[in-house]
Amino acid sequence: MPDFDLTPIMDSWQFLATGVGVTILLSLLSMAASLVLGTLLGVGRVYGPRPMQWAITFYVDTMRSIPVLVVIVWIYFAVPILTGISFPPFWSALIAITIHITASVVEIVRAGVESIREGQCRAGLALGMSWPQVIINIVLPQAAIRMLPAIGSVLSVTIKDTAIASVIAVPEFMKRAETVAAQSYQPMEVFTFAIIVYFLLLFPTTRTVDFIYRRLSHLGRS
Amino acid sequence: MTDTSPIRRAATQRPLLEYKHVRKSFGAFTALDDISLTIYPGEVVCFIGPSGSGKSTLLRGTNGLDPFDGGEVIFDGLVLPRKPSDVRKVRRRMGMVFQNFELFPHKTALQNVAIGPITVLNTDKAEAEQQAMTLLAKVGLADKADNYPVNLSGGQQQRVAIARALAMQPEVLLFDEPTSALDPETIGEVLSVMKALADEGRTMVIVTHEMSFARRVADWVIVFERGKVLEEGPPEQIFEAPTVERTKEFLGHLGWA
Amino acid sequence: MTLDWSIVWLNKGLLAEGALMTIVLTVLTMGLAVPLGIVLAFMRISKWRGLALLSQCFVELFRNIPLILIVYWSFYVIPILVPVQFSAFTTGLIALVLCVSAYNAETFRAGINSVRAGQTNAGLALGMSQFQVMKEIILPQAARRVLPILATTWVSLFKDTSLVSVIAVGELSHVALQIRSQSFRVLEMLTAMAVIYWMMGYPQAKLSDWIRKKFEVKE
Numbered sequence: 001m002p003d004f005d006l007t008p009i010m011d012s013w014q015f016l017a018t019g020v021g022v023t024i025l026l027s028l029l030s031m032a033a034s035l036v037l038g039t040l041l042g043v044g045r046v047y048g049p050r051p052m053q054w055a056i057t058f059y060v061d062t063m064r065s066i067p068v069l070v071v072i073v074w075i076y077f078a079v080p081i082l083t084g085i086s087f088p089p090f091w092s093a094l095i096a097i098t099i100h101i102t103a104s105v106v107e108i109v110r111a112g113v114e115s116i117r118e119g120q121c122r123a124g125l126a127l128g129m130s131w132p133q134v135i136i137n138i139v140l141p142q143a144a145i146r147m148l149p150a151i152g153s154v155l156s157v158t159i160k161d162t163a164i165a166s167v168i169a170v171p172e173f174m175k176r177a178e179t180v181a182a183q184s185y186q187p188m189e190v191f192t193f194a195i196i197v198y199f200l201l202l203f204p205t206t207r208t209v210d211f212i213y214r215r216l217s218h219l220g221r222s
Numbered sequence: 223m224t225d226t227s228p229i230r231r232a233a234t235q236r237p238l239l240e241y242k243h244v245r246k247s248f249g250a251f252t253a254l255d256d257i258s259l260t261i262y263p264g265e266v267v268c269f270i271g272p273s274g275s276g277k278s279t280l281l282r283g284t285n286g287l288d289p290f291d292g293g294e295v296i297f298d299g300l301v302l303p304r305k306p307s308d309v310r311k312v313r314r315r316m317g318m319v320f321q322n323f324e325l326f327p328h329k330t331a332l333q334n335v336a337i338g339p340i341t342v343l344n345t346d347k348a349e350a351e352q353q354a355m356t357l358l359a360k361v362g363l364a365d366k367a368d369n370y371p372v373n374l375s376g377g378q379q380q381r382v383a384i385a386r387a388l389a390m391q392p393e394v395l396l397f398d399e400p401t402s403a404l405d406p407e408t409i410g411e412v413l414s415v416m417k418a419l420a421d422e423g424r425t426m427v428i429v430t431h432e433m434s435f436a437r438r439v440a441d442w443v444i445v446f447e448r449g450k451v452l453e454e455g456p457p458e459q460i461f462e463a464p465t466v467e468r469t470k471e472f473l474g475h476l477g478w479a
Numbered sequence: 480m481t482l483d484w485s486i487v488w489l490n491k492g493l494l495a496e497g498a499l500m501t502i503v504l505t506v507l508t509m510g511l512a513v514p515l516g517i518v519l520a521f522m523r524i525s526k527w528r529g530l531a532l533l534s535q536c537f538v539e540l541f542r543n544i545p546l547i548l549i550v551y552w553s554f555y556v557i558p559i560l561v562p563v564q565f566s567a568f569t570t571g572l573i574a575l576v577l578c579v580s581a582y583n584a585e586t587f588r589a590g591i592n593s594v595r596a597g598q599t600n601a602g603l604a605l606g607m608s609q610f611q612v613m614k615e616i617i618l619p620q621a622a623r624r625v626l627p628i629l630a631t632t633w634v635s636l637f638k639d640t641s642l643v644s645v646i647a648v649g650e651l652s653h654v655a656l657q658i659r660s661q662s663f664r665v666l667e668m669l670t671a672m673a674v675i676y677w678m679m680g681y682p683q684a685k686l687s688d689w690i691r692k693k694f695e696v697k698e
Contacts, residue, residue, distance in 0.1 A: 065680025067641035074669045081666045163545035187555030195544050202543040287600050314606025324601035328619045338605040341615055
């Protein structure tokens with residue numbers, strides 16, 4: 001077993017730390033955008049008119065069949081050719097990851113909404129609520145709690161997906177680690193360090209969501 | 223059934239099952255506190271008492287599924303072994319019926335009844351299934367042989383479970399609140415199957431809340447409270463003239479005057 | 480903007496080889512990760528604390544780091560740790576197997592745990608051994624719950640094989656990206672790559688939906 005030399009990590013700790021910042025920022029922005037879009041499309045998938053349901057299903061299944069790498073590369077390289085507008089890598093990655101993760105959120109929202117008994121909707125309608133009111137006040141709050149564990153695992157997928165954005169040189173942690181590894185010729189130290197950093201980022205994420213779910217799960221029962 | 227004196231009719235024989243100074247606790251809670259009891263061949267013995275009184279815990283320890291902390295179970299003259307491979311040999315001689323039926327959902331009614339003899343006794347499959355068919359007929363479910371448990375009512379599932387226990391030709395049948403999970407309208411069909419088994423002279427130990435069944439079918443009733451035996455005796459004594467005040471109170475709560 | 484789609488047709492042989500490599504990687508990874516996942520799951524539920532802890536650490540580690548990092552790590556670090564020189568293909572395969580075994584281990588463990596304790600008791604009460612209970616009662620029931628999840632994992636794995644392109648394993652995305660950079664027909668090649676993935680992945684996604692419906696557990 002060779003010796004561990006941590007100097008390259010020490011020397012570029014600021015460079016690496018800002019990379020972690022970009023990873024977190026990209027993850028949170030993608031997740032937030034996916035939650036909003038996914039909820040809208042998820043509700044449309046269940047309650048929308050037939051053609052809308054088909055279109056959303058097609059979009060979801062397409063994203064289930066294409067690797068996120070392909071979406072990232074396509075958005076970054078092909079969209080500018082097609083539209084003449086080019087985005088910086090960070091924005092391309094944000095758009096691509098959002099498109100990909102939204103599809104997962106749609107499925108989760110659909111399952112969550114469908115798990116709410118019909119009687120709940122009828123009870124709301126019987127009070128004189130409109131359909132949007134029923135969805136916003138009765139269905140989504142109950143579904144949200146049931147969706148929490150699945151949303152938690154999607155958040156961890158999102159964080160992992162941001163590492164793939166390194167292929168279009170988004171200055172996030174994976175890319176920075178690669179750079180330091182290449183410049184220092186010490187890939188073992190740098191990549192092992194990267195494993196620890198990602199683990200410290202991801203493990204608490206999944207655990208926290210589990211914890212919140214256990215605290216709140218009684219609210220989702222019906 | 224003797225109708226004159228509270229004498230234990232079967233007590234002249236060698237005991238089939240004995241509990242000697244049995245203890246068990248869950249953390250700080252004492253579930254069984256030095257229980258000693260005897261069950262004779264051919265008897266129907268009912269364990270009654272409030273929830274948490276230890277009656278189910280005692281039954282589940284009988285075949286070592288939930289072993290006791292202290293004391294011993296003696297079955298047919300031999301102490302219940304602790305070694306897994308030995309306790310298995312005893313278990314196959316005891317049939318057990320569970321509160322939640324615990325039929326195997328991936329097997330048909332017939333396969334549920336046949337699986338014990340096939341896997342444990344190495345009975346030939348065709349023979350085991352033929353025997354299983356006879357047993358299903360006995361519990362009145364021959365026409366449901368190919369149904370999966372999910373397509374049977376609770377009462378039907380419990381009758382299949384009884385047939386499954388019978389398939390091992392057990393020397394004693396242990397019933398753990400067999401009707402507690404049933405809809406009221408299906409309780410009767412299960413109790414009448416159990417009554418028929420009692421009439422055959424089978425040894426049965428039944429944990430139950432069905433007081434009228436215990437009154438009618440039991441040879442011996444044991445009343446539990448807080449991990450101890452309050453009182454034991456023939457049903458006419460327990461239900462008509464309990465000697466312990468707490469028994470009266472317990473039966474009174476159940477509307478049994 | 481002028482598009483020249485003939486570039487896709489000209490390279491059909493290379494693309495087909497890449498697609499085949501993607502399939503080979505998916506099949507081989509799953510073929511290895513299922514038995515490994517089973518071993519890890521049994522370690523996790525075993526009575527020996529050490530084995531259980533070892534399995535848990537493995538599973539939690541590989542579920543909580545990005546696959547692309549496992550790929551880089553395998554590529555750069557394995558050669559330093561062991562004296563054997565692996566090909567890029569083998570390295571990619573190792574990375575995929577490490578990751579997918581961790582997921583499968585969780586799947587199998589959850590499947591086994593999902594069978595109620597009462598079922599074990601019912602089997603034991605008949606006089607079955609622990610082994611017989613596992614074989615006759617637990618595993619057949621667990622299988623129905625495990626299969627749909629394995630199908631979902633399969634679809635994810637099929638997509639994730641694209642990540643070994645970063646260490647130049649010649650699967651579909653690597654091949655397509657190579658042709659792109661040599662021919663400068665960027666839009667055509669990237670779109671072709673997406674469409675080929677779609678054509679292969681879409682039926683698999685639908686098949687996994689079908690399996691999920693068919694094996695839905697009723698109780």
